[in-house]
Each structure stands twice: as structure tokens, then as C-alpha cells.
Amino acid sequence: MTAHLADLIRNIPDFPVPGIQFKDITPLLQNGEALKQAIDALASRYEGRALDAVVGIESRGFIFSAPLAYRLGIGLIPIRKPGKLPWETFAVEYELEYGSNKLEMHRDALRPGARVIVVDDVLATGGTVAAACQLVEMAGAAVEEAAFLIELTFLHGRERLAKYPVFSMIQY
Ligand code: AMP
Numbered sequence: 001m002t003a004h005l006a007d008l009i010r011n012i013p014d015f016p017v018p019g020i021q022f023k024d025i026t027p028l029l030q031n032g033e034a035l036k037q038a039i040d041a042l043a044s045r046y047e048g049r050a051l052d053a054v055v056g057i058e059s060r061g062f063i064f065s066a067p068l069a070y071r072l073g074i075g076l077i078p079i080r081k082p083g084k085l086p087w088e089t090f091a092v093e094y095e096l097e098y099g100s101n102k103l104e105m106h107r108d109a110l111r112p113g114a115r116v117i118v119v120d121d122v123l124a125t126g127g128t129v130a131a132a133c134q135l136v137e138m139a140g141a142a143v144e145e146a147a148f149l150i151e152l153t154f155l156h157g158r159e160r161l162a163k164y165p166v167f168s169m170i171q172y
Contacts, residue, residue, distance in 0.1 A: 006170045008034050009150065023122055023150050023172070029063065039064065041169060042119075042147060043071035051144060052114035053077050057103070057132050058084070060121035064149060068119060077109045077116070079132050090138040094131035096124075103128070105135040112140030123148040123168060126157030133164060 008028035015022040028034045042064065053075045056065025062078065069076040082091065082102045089104040110116065118132050123146070133143045143164045151157065151168030158166050 005034055005038060005149075009170065023152070025060065025063075025121055025149060028149075038149060038169065039067045039071065042068045045147075045167065046072055046117055046145075049144065050115060051117060052141075053110060053116045055079060055105075055110075055116045055118045055132060055136060057118070057120040057128060061119050064121065064147075065119035068117070068147075077105065079103050079105045079135060090135050092131040092134045092138075094127045096127055101128075103131045103135060105132075105139065107139070110136065110139040110141040114139075114141040115144045116141055118143055118146045118164075119148070120146075121149050123151040123155075123157040123161075123166065125155050126160035129157070130160055133161070 005028060008031055010024040010027050012022040012024050014020065051072060051074055054065045054069040055077045056062045058078065058080045066076050082104055085104050085106055088107045090107055091102055091104045093102045116136055118129055118136065120129055123129060129146050136143050145165040145167055146161055148168040149170060151171045153171050
């Protein structure tokens with residue numbers, strides 16, 4: 001199954017900046033069977049666990065987090081770029097593989113003690129998801145696992161996320 005999904009990830013050299021091999025997930029998204037397989041794999045991994053919410057990271061994380069939350073019958077918490085969320089937020093600044101950024105989450109998104117899965121498309125350096133996990137913890141909630149379609153193992157993001165279980169479907 002994993003080999004089939006991996007065949008649908010397109011490698012784009014030097015995008016968005018020279019030296020980055022961008023993993024383009026759109027061929028996988030275009031393929032209904034593959035998209036279903038990816039969501040089904042996530043859902044079967046987390047079904048039956050005591051989870052309160054799925055946390056999705058803007059923007060490609062939303063593609064996988066929303067159907068996962070739907071399948072699990074639990075809520076979706078969006079983590080967004082600055083200035084997008086209308087209510088009071090927690091904010092964390094972090095560094096990307098290219099550039100730096102800030103992420104925000106609504107202060108009332110998670111109750112203290114809630115258990116969540118944090119979802120994004122690609123684990124690269126781990127900076128983005130580490131910031132997302134920090135936001136979850138600022139709310140007093142706990143990260144049960146961080147889940148990704150793709151993991152770029154040579155960037156050692158998993159080490160940066162050593163505090164949390166990490167799951168990925170395709171590794172490079
Ligand atoms: P990082 O914080 O370094 O783990 O970067 C993860 C975020 O950047 C994810 O939201 C990815 O969507 C995006 N990203 C980083 N590197 C790549 C890459 N080589 N190909 C596709 N997306 C990437």
C-alpha cells in the first residue's frame with residue numbers, strides 16, 4: 001500500500017527556493033483511491049483510542065486532519081498562520097526548513113486534559129509540528145501522536161519531536 005502512495009508523490013527540485021526538494025502531494029490528492037487509502041490508514045490507526053480532537057496545521061494539514069476527525073467522530077482544531085483566527089489565541093514562533101513563521105490556536109479550542117492527534121502533510125525539520133504541539137500544551141492538552149503523510153528522515157524531525165510518538169506513512 002505504502003509503495004502505491006509513494007508513487008503518487010511528485011518531487012519538485014528547487015521549489016520554493018533553490019536546494020529544497022518539494023514533495024508535491026497533489027498527484028495523490030487527485031487519485032480518489034489513493035486519497036481514500038491514506039485517510040483509511042490514519043483512521044484505522046486511531047479508531048478505538050481515547051481521543052478528544054484532531055489538530056490540523058494550516059494549510060495542507062487540513063486536507064488530512066478534517067477527514068480523519070470526521071472518521072473518528074471527534075472535533076477538528078485548526079492551527080493557523082497569524083491574523084487568521086478571529087478569537088483570542090495562543091501564539092508560538094518557530095523556524096521552517098525555509099524561513100520562519102508563527103502559528104496560532106484559539107485559547108478555547110481544547111479543554112485541559114484533552115488528548116489529541118496533530119496532523120500535517122510533511123514532517124521536515126519538525127519545527128512546525130513542534131510549535132503546534134507547544135500550542136496544544138499551552139491549552140493544557142496532551143499530544144497522543146503526531147501523524148504525517150510524508151517524513152523526510154534525513155532532516156531528523158523525529159528527534160526534535162522526541163517527546164511525542166510520531167507516525168508517518170511514507171518515508172524518504
Ligand atoms: P518543518 O517545520 O521543517 O517540519 O516543515 C514542515 C512544513 O513545511 C510542513 O507543513 C510542510 O508542508 C512544509 N514542508 C517543508 N519541507 C517540505 C518539502 N520538502 N516538501 C513539501 N513540503 C515541505
